[in-house]
Amino acid sequence: MKSNESGAGRFTDFMLPPLTFYEFLNLQNLNKIIVERNDKTIAPYDSINIDELNRQFIDYINYGGYPEVVFSEKIRANPGQYIKNDIIDKVLLRDLLSLYGITDIQELNKLFVHIAFRSGNEFSYEKLSTEAGIKKEILKKYLEYLEAAFLIKVVNRIDQNAKRMQRVTCFKIYLTNPTLRCALFSPIDDADNFIGGMVETAIFAQWIQGEKSDFYYANWTSGREKGEVDMVWTDPATQKAFSLAEVKWTDRFYENPTELKSLNRFLELNGDIRKIIVTSKTKAGTYDTPHGKILFIPAAIYAYWVSDFLYKNKRSQLLTPNDESK
Numbered sequence: 001m002k003s004n005e006s007g008a009g010r011f012t013d014f015m016l017p018p019l020t021f022y023e024f025l026n027l028q029n030l031n032k033i034i035v036e037r038n039d040k041t042i043a044p045y046d047s048i049n050i051d052e053l054n055r056q057f058i059d060y061i062n063y064g065g066y067p068e069v070v071f072s073e074k075i076r077a078n079p080g081q082y083i084k085n086d087i088i089d090k091v092l093l094r095d096l097l098s099l100y101g102i103t104d105i106q107e108l109n110k111l112f113v114h115i116a117f118r119s120g121n122e123f124s125y126e127k128l129s130t131e132a133g134i135k136k137e138i139l140k141k142y143l144e145y146l147e148a149a150f151l152i153k154v155v156n157r158i159d160q161n162a163k164r165m166q167r168v169t170c171f172k173i174y175l176t177n178p179t180l181r182c183a184l185f186s187p188i189d190d191a192d193n194f195i196g197g198m199v200e201t202a203i204f205a206q207w208i209q210g211e212k213s214d215f216y217y218a219n220w221t222s223g224r225e226k227g228e229v230d231m232v233w234t235d236p237a238t239q240k241a242f243s244l245a246e247v248k249w250t251d252r253f254y255e256n257p258t259e260l261k262s263l264n265r266f267l268e269l270n271g272d273i274r275k276i277i278v279t280s281k282t283k284a285g286t287y288d289t290p291h292g293k294i295l296f297i298p299a300a301i302y303a304y305w306v307s308d309f310l311y312k313n314k315r316s317q318l319l320t321p322n323d324e325s326k
Helices: 021-027 050-063 067-071 073-077 079-092 105-117 125-132 136-148 179-184 195-207 261-270 299-318
Strands: 034-036 045-047 122-124 152-158 170-175 216-222 225-234 241-246 275-280 285-289 292-298
Touching (some): 021 050, 021 067, 021 299, 045 050, 045 299, 050 179, 050 195, 050 292, 067 073, 067 079, 073 079, 105 125, 105 136, 105 170, 105 179, 125 136, 136 152, 170 195, 195 225, 195 299, 225 261, 275 299
Parallel strands (some): 241 275, 275 292
Antiparallel strands (some): 034 045, 216 225, 225 241, 285 292
């Protein structure tokens, strides 16, 4: 649907996105570990067993994108066979290529593997071209294809004042489904060096299915000062930031909020941010700064909250007034 190439009359588009974390838990009747929170000023949900919820969240990252994988121990034992061979290789890296005039499947696959391994990282055309060994003009076509095929999502950068770059030189790339990385490489665990990036990818994967996935990331260098904020929503009319989220898989910043130096600097420069969320591993609470209240929410609960909200929002749009009682 996002393709600029002509496929009129040859294709019918069906949006069938990967499972959200909300759907992953509900399909397995595991949503009972989620309960409504008494203090809804932080979040609407809590967990009766945050350690178990975190284990399920890591399972979701590794296997949760596809229903067949969720319910099949055989497939979970060898996800590369099902996801990589049957989905990535046979469908996404073959069927649509003719629309783009892409003939070098191996080169495209090499690029996708390179990106998947570093999902959530910042890239530039120059660096990516050098690392992947692909000319920049071809690289741009490949990225357009991978995004149109719903394999990746490119997120653009803003500066410390929430201003968009006049010239796009750097951007982040996320897998639209964290399970793809597990299929290409190996499952991750709580102590994996890549757990932070994959938690960020999983949370992004919830947002991408809604209408608020048009966020940016803030990254800046000013003298010796460097900073980054993971997710920033801006008003298209005023180009001012109104909401942001910083994704962490640790309780360290809950214990020491002043260590969130980039976030605090961004708040100082922008102010009047309506919602400021920092995810943690297990802790929930608030912290008042001179420029707004930070809400600390466990990453797994935040992922559930976002996907639950999107599910209910989509369902309400489908229901007619006479059906609402159902």
